[in-house]
Amino acid sequence: MEDKEKKDIFESIWKFFASVRLAIVVLIVLAGSSIIGTIVEQKAEPAKNITLLAKFFGDSAAPTVYNIFAKLGFMDMYGSWWFTTFLAVFSVNLIVCSIDRFPKTWRVIKKPQKPLSDSAIKSMPIRKDLTFRTGLDTAKEQFLKSLKASRYRVNESSEENTVRLYTQKGRYARLAVYVVHLSILLIFAGAIIGVRYGFKGYLNLPEGRSSSVAYISPTEPIELGFVVKCNWYDTQYYVDSDTPREFQSELSIFENGKEVLKKTIEVNDPLKYKGITFFQSSYGMMPDTVGYFVLDIAPAGGPEKRVWLRLGDSFEIPGTGITGMINDFSTALTRDRDTGKLNTYSKNMVNPAVAIEFAEPGRDTYTGWILKRYPDTGFLPGGHSVKFADYWGVEYTGLQVTKDPGVWLIYLASTLMGVGLYICFFISHKKIWINITGNKKSVRVAIGGSTNRNRINFEKEIDKIISRASESIEGGQPSKK
Amino acid sequence: MTSSVLFDISAGAYIAAMITYVIYLVVRNRTTGIVATSITIFGFVCQTAALAMRWVHSYYFWMASNPTSGFVEATLRGAPLRNLYESLIFFVWSLMLIHLIFEFKYKNRSLGAFVTPLAALALLFIDISGATKEIQPLIPALQSNWLLFHVFLSFIGYAAFGVSFGAATAYIVMVTESKTEKTYIFWSIITGIFILVLVGMGIDFLSLSSAERAELFQNHFLKSTIRSSSGGVVAVSSIVSVAFIFLLWHLGIRLKKVLEGLNLTPAMLDEIAYKSIAVGFPLFTIGGLLMGAIWANSAWGKYWTWDPKETWSLITWFVYALYLHARFVAGWRGKRVAILSVVGFIAVIFTYLGVNLVLSGLHAYGSG
């Protein structure tokens, strides 16, 4: 008695989770509730959302509504207990439903195809009836050939006066749905692994500095297990414009004080080391910092020499007697169109320029601005050059630092889902039966076909098989009945 | 001839085709139908040429600032899919391509009257939104092949969903028996809003100065009608809008007769609506969701952040998954699934435009 009751309960729970109706309800709930999360700003400061809510509910009601929403988890919805629960129900639904249906699908796949009678062929979704003035053997031969040309592997059975050809293709495509469903579960699994065993952090690293930690939040450092150093950061611009073309940093990895890896990273091209990935994500200037002016100096026709100087320092262009002194700097130099005056239009290093006062024996001193983005500005009279390579040590690179041991599973699942969907929608399970009845002079051909999708295409394929066969059958055109 | 002149010609052709398709629906004259198709094909050829020219152009544009690039890299970076303008143009192109394929496959022209308005809406939107038509340099985050495939496939997917939407709305009209049916009321309101927005944008286009149109889209959208600063204009437009929707509801049922006269059957429309989704769903899943996630992961190390744009594409995906299961597995047929196709396309529009216009997104892409 009790056992039976238990079994009944189990059965009704199973039925509940195996139902596609539940899937429809859950999909509607997930889609509907996701909308809330795109309207209410997630994990934002309360003030932001209260302002937003005030637009809908008025100023006085907004704080109350906010509190209710916050209790319901709307402010961090995708992590809330009830959203997670729906995702769990969705997964269970998917698993149970697939297990529930799989045996039936498997039987359909494994069921051997049998020859059919003429009357059974007549009730097929696709059917054709033809007669030819030719012998039974020729007709059979040509239809076999034509089916093979369409890459069917054909079975045959024959009685007197009748040959039955039957064949099927693409039956394993019926499994693709399960691959798609499995891939959804794998994505969940990958996401869970990522959240449990990985982290998402950030690190703002000034030029020339190193760190052995990243930060999950300003108060939550996380050990990397090695040391990362920013050698330099640089923004490159499109010619004659302030549109950034590339953000780059050169990073080095140190273990036990020894450099083990060095790489220039860009957006879309991160550095990976020991499962931790460093992405270029932002940059900025450090306040109140003085850096080094990095200049590449070359006398006319001579080799380039790199020097590192502070504001006010001097240098000499080797072998020329010309000296220069750094006396001014601008992060973003521009010349005002109306007044012709020079000024700085941004605090960021958009168009850095250095002013150098040059002195040459027997000549007046003169001052020139050299711009990093325009190396031409560094050519002096006489063919000497002073190029402004960088103002180093004042910028920091903003790194996204993540560890996600589940990401390979996401990639695997994505591939599976792509392949699964392709097969599911573009490859169908097709069955063809051809009964040929007749004698040495004339035959009747009954053709039937069925498919689980893309019927129109399948009908065209059958037409092609017929026309190919009838063209090569002696006596030419079939007469349709 | 420059690519922008060709684009204008194709835009003109699509709008002319839309008008001709509608006339064809009414007069049911074979020649009119052939003219409509010919204009569409002409527009499509012009647009294809324009896209190719723009691609070549942006290839050299990329080469100019990145002389060390190889041929393949410059070709990929030059693909005309890089901002709102280019993606809308590509959307229209894919929509017309899929439409033409269906038209030839089903030997039926009437669907044009339901699909070309989508193209017209997108084209008007380009002009009205003031989206820049310049070839722009690519900001670093967009310099990714994943992104390119992502945008390319999503848009073909969107276009397929658009065709499904057209077929589903035609289906709803055809199977309506009485004006009080909920589906029919839903249809008249949605279609009414659609047409009103189209007309409203047309009026904006004619009445706003180009300086006004160059402003942020949110600031001038429907500014000359329903969102006018003059109370009188707002009142009149609201009344006209409500009256229009009422009229559409009242007279729309006559469309049924028209469609019946055009050898369109509900079964055929239902099949087109389903087929388009069967094509669009895999493309959108692979291109839209999966490649988008892979791109985000390669650029920022996070494949999923629940930002509004991502979430809305997930919502869209849920709606179409719902459609497939409801129809294919739960055996829903008819109006209920047609409504899902309509809802799905509304989600598509919101994913693409609404998120940028209405919600604040993180995505730099598509913001104009």
Ligand code: HEM
């Ligand atoms: C958003 C998530 C889902 C996706 C993307 C998805 C995908 C698919 C696809 C592409 C098909 C084939 C449809 C067709 O042939 O037209 C399918 C079939 C099916 N799905 Fe899902 N599915 C999802 C969720 C679910 C869930 C939660 C259930 C749980 C009940 C479910 C149950 C089924 C069943 C029973 C079939 C029919 C299988 C058969 O042909 O025997 N699906 N699914």
